[in-house]
Amino acid sequence: MRPFVFINSAMSADGKISTVARKQVRISGKEDLQRVDALKARADAVMVGVGTVLADDPKLTIKSDMLKRERVDQGRTENPLRIVVDSNARTPVTAAILGPNALIAVAQQAPRHRVEELDKKAEILVVGESKVDLAALLASLKDRGIDSVLVEGGATLNFALLSLGLVDEVCTYVGNILIGGSTAPTLVDGDGLISNFISLKLKEIRQVGEGILIRWAVLGQGP
Numbered sequence: 001m002r003p004f005v006f007i008n009s010a011m012s013a014d015g016k017i018s019t020v021a022r023k024q025v026r027i028s029g030k031e032d033l034q035r036v037d038a039l040k041a042r043a044d045a046v047m048v049g050v051g052t053v054l055a056d057d058p059k060l061t062i063k064s065d066m067l068k069r070e071r072v073d074q075g076r077t078e079n080p081l082r083i084v085v086d087s088n089a090r091t092p093v094t095a096a097i098l099g100p101n102a103l104i105a106v107a108q109q110a111p112r113h114r115v116e117e118l119d120k121k122a123e124i125l126v127v128g129e130s131k132v133d134l135a136a137l138l139a140s141l142k143d144r145g146i147d148s149v150l151v152e153g154g155a156t157l158n159f160a161l162l163s164l165g166l167v168d169e170v171c172t173y174v175g176n177i178l179i180g181g182s183t184a185p186t187l188v189d190g191d192g193l194i195s196n197f198i199s200l201k202l203k204e205i206r207q208v209g210e211g212i213l214i215r216w217a218v219l220g221q222g223p
């Protein structure tokens, strides 16, 4: 058993989620940022890979005071559980994501001193030997009552989760810019597939601001 897992990402019209410098870039506008804030407010947990923490230092908290109040009124925590998938405990101790209700998933081989430092600022979950075992991580989240996980990238984590069949939905905001660059990250990087591609079913398409929102259900890998 695992939670409902959905990826949300903003990409340029040429499919890039960042630049060759791998630093955060503003792809969507105010309307889409509000949509993402609402998605976050509905989720039990928000997850990113350590690559995104190192590149962007996101906080992953809800911006809107009203949405935070609504969660508290429902008896939930003000913010969803914020999770970093970080086999080697590379999350900097100064990372904005650290603090109450943050969880760092590490592997058994993570350097002990790094884990001890992070343990002072977040909950540590050891899951997997040399790399975080994503299926086991999700199963453990489900066991503690997490029913929905919003994955906010990046490209490597997206691929890992999708190729393991651990994603239910992919939502992409396609913004009205072109970024280019053959090494700029795309929605799904990793090793890629050369056959048995992952099939999607279109659920929704609509204009948001100057871009397009596309929501796909993930059907799984084909024959």
Ligand SMILES: NC(=O)c1ccc[n+]([C@@H]2O[C@H](COP(=O)([O-])OP(=O)(O)OC[C@H]3O[C@@H](n4cnc5c(N)ncnc54)[C@H](OP(=O)(O)O)[C@@H]3O)[C@@H](O)[C@H]2O)c1
Binding pocket: 008, 009, 010, 011, 016, 017, 018, 019, 021, 022, 023, 024, 025, 027, 048, 049, 050, 051, 052, 053, 055, 056, 085, 086, 087, 088, 090, 131, 132, 133, 134, 152, 153, 154, 155, 156, 157, 158, 160, 185, 189
């Ligand atoms: N436009 C958007 O919506 C958006 C959103 C997020 C990020 N981004 C961009 O995406 C880029 C970052 O993406 P990224 O691909 O470099 O990093 P990432 O996907 O955020 O993190 C990848 C890292 O996760 C760790 N990891 C732990 N367990 C794993 C597993 N089982 N499988 C795969 N990875 C695992 C790996 O490091 P260890 O082996 O050390 O654990 C891996 O290098 C940045 O440029 C950022 O700006 C864009």
